[in-house]
Amino acid sequence: QVLERSRDVVDDVSVSLRLWDTFGDHHKDRRFAYGRSDVVVLCFSIANPNSLHHVKTMWYPEIKHFCPRAPVILVGCQLDLRYADLEAVNRARRPLARPIKPNEILPPEKGREVAKELGIPYYETSVVAQFGVKDVFDNAIRAALISRRHLQFWKSHLRNVQRPLLQAPFLPPKPPPPIIIVPDPPSNNEERPAHLLEDPLCADVILVLQEKIKIYAHKIYLSTSSSKFYDLFLMDLSEEDQQSTAGHGFGVAVTAAAERMLHQEERHHGRDFLLRAASFDICESTEEAGSGQRKPCLRASTSDGILRGNRYENGERGLRRGRNLSSWSRAFTSIQEEMAEDPLTYKSKLMVVVKMDASIQPGPFRAVLKYLYTGELDENERDLMHIAHIAELLEVFDLRMMVANILNNEAFMNQEITKAFHVRRTNRVKECLAKGTFSDVTFVLDDGAISAHKPLLISSCDWMAAMFGGPFVESSTNEVALPHTSKSCMRAVLEYLYT
Structure with a gap:
């Protein structure tokens, strides 16, 4: 059954793929693992920068020493860790295992840079995500067949063998939807x-x-x-x-014209109005509230247009x-x-x-x-x-x-x-x-203006409370300009703050 699973067809060429792993720390015996190899797949972990460093300093020189003519494929493993939740991964690992740090995750450019320096193809795989495993074996077989074609160029079945293909980019898993927490409306004891x-x-x-x-x-x-x-x-x-x-x-009982001038004087503090000559009558109809004494008041004659009372x-x-x-x-x-x-x-x-x-x-x-x-x-x-x-x-x-x-x-x-x-x-x-009823402030927007109410805004928004209650210009004015804001957006914000 193992022999049946080892058979494969790549570019119309039937092959039998046999895997042989190295001996790890047995330095003296490891040379026997390279014997009669057709292709060498050199792997490193993208979550361990030291493993990529050892590719150049240790493993590749050793491979070329024992297998000088065998093609080499560089493979970055554990691709899923690049997009995984490292906190959850570290919790699931063994208690004494060294935690994986985010700054240790290698980008794909690092692996391609080393592969380009060594002149070998580069692939990335993830067993967890089931990505790139077949690409590695198919292209490793292609590299071995290309190397054999150089020696056995007369064999016609090797003519259609392609060089190792480029790997399709990895599509990161769809991130989980963000957790949107709508704050509860203010409680009744606000x-x-x-x-x-x-x-x-x-x-x-x-x-x-x-x-x-x-x-x-x-x-x-x-x-x-x-x-x-x-x-x-x-x-x-x-x-x-x-x-x-x-x-x-x-x-003082004043005429409508005099009242309008009083309004104007309130807007322009410090300005004195000239008084026209006027005759005043004593108005005996006014009484002080709460007492029986009559209080005289000044009443301008109809000939007087302006009165400063x-x-x-x-x-x-x-x-x-x-x-x-x-x-x-x-x-x-x-x-x-x-x-x-x-x-x-x-x-x-x-x-x-x-x-x-x-x-x-x-x-x-x-x-x-x-x-x-x-x-x-x-x-x-x-x-x-x-x-x-x-x-x-x-x-x-x-x-x-x-x-x-x-x-x-x-x-x-x-x-x-x-x-x-x-x-x-x-x-x-x-x-x-x-309707803008009882409004005391107007927001001037790009496409118009909206009337609002300072007390409601102060009690529902810290930003509004700071603006209208702090030492800002907006606290003493009835118009507030909000550039780059539309009426529809501002109305939606106000309705949310109000309700």
């Missing part, structure tokens, strides 16, 4: 949105409690969590008569627009737009000031705000009844239900309410992104 309440970065709303306590918040979080706040911030504040405006604390009152800039909300909701008393000082940058910016009802206490109201930002309610809250009262005023019925569950020792049911809260807010956030 601290970042709640942290915006403690560190009011990019705040655009001031909630005033009991006429003296100010809480800074963000339109996008309040409006996407509460329908009442959504309607409040979309309310048209321009339709306000002079009487209600004065009732909200305006010190007192724009600073109680240390803040004059109010811009306002509206009385006592008849609209029990939770709010008024809403106003004014130039207020940012609590972090100490720069003046246009903010919305909402005065809350006097019955709303600061502690429970902060718990309500935390729910509007995170969808969570702490079971250990003390003033649950006050929280339920505020939730009733703001029409946040899910929060009132969570309070009822805690009072009934059924707090475990609040998890489902929190999940529904996040699903509902995700849909509203997508709508605000699509």
